[in-house]
Amino acid sequence: MAENSVLISDASMQDTLRYILHHLLETGEVDSVFGLRGTKQEGRYCYSLISDPSMLNEILPFYPVMPIQGARALSELTITKPLDRPVAALLRPCEIRAFVENVKQSQGNLQNIFVISCTCPGVIPARELLTEDRQNVLKNHDENIRSACKACTEFIPGQQADMIVLTASDKPQDETIIYLQTEKAAEIAETLDSYKLETGLPLDKITSELLKTRKKALEHLLGTIPPVAEGLQSLVSLFSACIGCRGCREVCPLCSCILCDYETARTIHSPGLVRAESKLRGSLRVPSGTIQFQLGRLMHIAPMCIACGQCSDVCPVDIPVSDIFIRAGNLVQESLNYHPGRDVDDPPPMATYLADELLEITD
Amino acid sequence: MEIFEPRIIGFLCNWCSYAGADLAGTSRLKMPPNLVPVKVMCSSRVDPEMVTDAFLRGADGVLIAGCHPGDCHYDKGNYYARRRFAVLKKVVESLGLEAERLRLSWISASEGARFQQIVAEFTETIRKLGPNPTQKETLL
Numbered sequence: 307m308a309e310n311s312v313l314i315s316d317a318s319m320q321d322t323l324r325y326i327l328h329h330l331l332e333t334g335e336v337d338s339v340f341g342l343r344g345t346k347q348e349g350r351y352c353y354s355l356i357s358d359p360s361m362l363n364e365i366l367p368f369y370p371v372m373p374i375q376g377a378r379a380l381s382e383l384t385i386t387k388p389l390d391r392p393v394a395a396l397l398r399p400c401e402i403r404a405f406v407e408n409v410k411q412s413q414g415n416l417q418n419i420f421v422i423s424c425t426c427p428g429v430i431p432a433r434e435l436l437t438e439d440r441q442n443v444l445k446n447h448d449e450n451i452r453s454a455c456k457a458c459t460e461f462i463p464g465q466q467a468d469m470i471v472l473t474a475s476d477k478p479q480d481e482t483i484i485y486l487q488t489e490k491a492a493e494i495a496e497t498l499d500s501y502k503l504e505t506g507l508p509l510d511k512i513t514s515e516l517l518k519t520r521k522k523a524l525e526h527l528l529g530t531i532p533p534v535a536e537g538l539q540s541l542v543s544l545f546s547a548c549i550g551c552r553g554c555r556e557v558c559p560l561c562s563c564i565l566c567d568y569e570t571a572r573t574i575h576s577p578g579l580v581r582a583e584s585k586l587r588g589s590l591r592v593p594s595g596t597i598q599f600q601l602g603r604l605m606h607i608a609p610m611c612i613a614c615g616q617c618s619d620v621c622p623v624d625i626p627v628s629d630i631f632i633r634a635g636n637l638v639q640e641s642l643n644y645h646p647g648r649d650v651d652d653p654p655p656m657a658t659y660l661a662d663e664l665l666e667i668t669d
Numbered sequence: 670m671e672i673f674e675p676r677i678i679g680f681l682c683n684w685c686s687y688a689g690a691d692l693a694g695t696s697r698l699k700m701p702p703n704l705v706p707v708k709v710m711c712s713s714r715v716d717p718e719m720v721t722d723a724f725l726r727g728a729d730g731v732l733i734a735g736c737h738p739g740d741c742h743y744d745k746g747n748y749y750a751r752r753r754f755a756v757l758k759k760v761v762e763s764l765g766l767e768a769e770r771l772r773l774s775w776i777s778a779s780e781g782a783r784f785q786q787i788v789a790e791f792t793e794t795i796r797k798l799g800p801n802p803t804q805k806e807t808l809l
């Protein structure tokens with residue numbers, strides 16, 4: 307298949323994708339479609355597995371919201387066995403990366419998933435779309451996306467994507483352009499006679515300005531200004547608001563343990579301990595274990611955090627959870643030389659090592 | 670003025686560092702009394718959570734000590750321990766907490782003198798840093 311082959315359509319992105327998905331379902335090329343769907347109530351969205359072609363008019367391809375992290379849903383669909391019939395899945399780049407990590411941990415399987423992704427413009431926190439101000443929020447999309455999205459430099463999907471829709475690029479496009487990344491995608495495109503096939507420009511060339519902007523935002527996030535949690539005092543005051551709902555853990559696509567360590571007697575502070583610590587300190591917030599929970603989750607997830615921002619999206623008390631995870635993730639992944647979500651064949655970071663690495667942190 | 674006596678938790682691998690500590694003792698090497706040893710069967714037994722738990726509950730420093738790379742009794746436990754320590758250290762750094770309070774050292778069974786030297790050195794480092802501020806926190 308030729309490099310940078312693209313399919314070009316005069317119709318809108320939504321209509322083009324609905325048409326393609328319809329075609330795939332009707333011809334039996336795929337058995338179902340997985341993607342974001344609107345609900346009867348304005349401002350509310352959900353992921354769905356759609357098998358009836360007539361329901362495809364509810365699908366909202368790459369509408370700027372992520373009600374749950376797509377990898378979580380796909381993991382649920384493939385955790386016990388691979389899909390036996392092909393499913394077309396509309397996924398953003400960070401959802402693909404998270405799913406690749408799931409696959410490595412036997413929490414999912416990529417077999418029979420036809421991945422349609424996009425150069426990602428980012429998503430808006432779900433609750434912003436529930437406000438009366440929704441139209442304004444959507445209009446000022448770039449200002450209102452998640453802080454994780456603003457600082458996301460990996461907005462071009464990786465090798466797992468079969469098709470990539472050009473949704474974010476340096477210049478606005480008046481046509482819908484879809485990159486055909488695999489033989490399968492090219493074959494399908496051949497059967498769609500209503501569109502032109504051409505050779506497009508390399509994706510990194512037409513998104514280089516965007517990358518610059520995102521890089522700047524990332525540097526800002528990683529830098530000390532504004533400090534996310536600089537030092538014990540600020541960490542403690544940040545998490546003093548935590549209500550312990552564990553929402554951040556529930557929605558994280560990488561927090562996939564069936565029984566979290568922090569629900570076990572091993573880590574829950576015993577009444578005796580709480581009283582002893584309170585005596586030592588003069589006072590102790592109850593329930594205790596808030597900071598320990600976050601530190602524990604950081605140590606488990608930072609090596610693999612794919613920086614989706616889902617955890618911040620759900621935190622009811624506006625703790626910038628993902629900013630904290632992205633900062634830690636950056637440092638940890640750099641020191642372990644690990645790129646989460648890049649390749650299912652990269653060994654999981656905590657199950658591998660090099661004999662002569664990390665010499666600077668030991669003696 | 671009262672001199673600050675740090676409390677340091679030492680997770681020592683049974684096969685190397687704990688034996689090294691023993692040797693330092695039987696050789697009657699003088700050592701600061703600040704390290705509280707906890708014997709583990711391998712440096713890789715130390716879950717980073719055990720370290721953050723000690724840290725949040727007021728330990729002024731935490732030392733993990735195991736066999737030299739290549740010498741782990743279980744072949745490669747210390748290589749995994751080193752990766753876990755990297756995660757721990759970087760997470761702590763990313764939060765602006767004091768990563769200097771954490772140390773991973775390789776000490777073999779025959780290195781009694783090295784054990785003594787590391788404990789003395791680490792105690793001094795921690796003494797300079799002062800008491801762990803988590804002792805005063807009322808939110809864990």
Ligand code: SF4
Pocket residue numbers: 547548549550551552553554555617620621622623624625627
């Ligand atoms: S989502 Fe927010 S409030 Fe809930 S446990 Fe996580 S940090 Fe705490």
Ligand code: SF4
Pocket residue numbers: 454557558559560561607610611612613614615616617618627628631632
């Ligand atoms: S920690 Fe937060 S940003 Fe990182 S993968 Fe989990 S939900 Fe996404």
Ligand code: FES
Pocket residue numbers: 682683684685710711712713735736740741742743744746747
């Ligand atoms: S047995 Fe000593 S580090 Fe593994």
